[in-house]
Amino acid sequence: MKSLNRVTILGNLGATPELRHTGSNQAVTNFTVATSNSWRDSNGEVQENTDWHRIVVWGSRAEACTRFLAKGSRVYVEGRLETKCREVNGQKLYTTQIVAQNVIFLSYKDETGDSEELYAD
Numbered sequence: 140m141k142s143l144n145r146v147t148i149l150g151n152l153g154a155t156p157e158l159r160h161t162g163s164n165q166a167v168t169n170f171t172v173a174t175s176n177s178w179r180d181s182n183g184e185v186q187e188n189t190d191w192h193r194i195v196v197w198g199s200r201a202e203a204c205t206r207f208l209a210k211g212s213r214v215y216v217e218g219r220l221e222t223k224c225r226e227v228n229g230q231k232l233y234t235t236q237i238v239a240q241n242v243i244f245l246s247y248k249d250e251t252g253d254s255e256e257l258y259a260d
Contacts, residue, residue: 150174158205168201193236213245
């Protein structure tokens with residue numbers, strides 16, 4: 140039986156991505172993306188919840204993200220979920236991240252470092 144591991148999110152960067160390289164000189168960057176959900180509670184008041192998603196991008200896509208994205212940039216991310224486990228002081232800690240296969244820039248930073256929208260909401 141086949142399976143599917145696909146995630147799609149649309150949100151804003153929590154921080155400017157920073158490029159680094161692995162020991163084999165492969166480019167990689169990590170950043171977080173915030174997505175928000177709002178609803179009206181039983182009293183009719185608007186409530187909002189923000190979720191933060193860890194994103195990892197490899198290769199030339201990582202280089203492009205570092206070059207064109209900044210804190211607050213709006214992005215569309217497609218990828219797959221990956222959960223890693225590590226042990227700290229005998230306790231297992233799990234981290235889930237999105238390994239991006241496609242990142243579409245909906246806003247970008249210009250030469251002055253300011254962010255510009257490509258599309259209106």
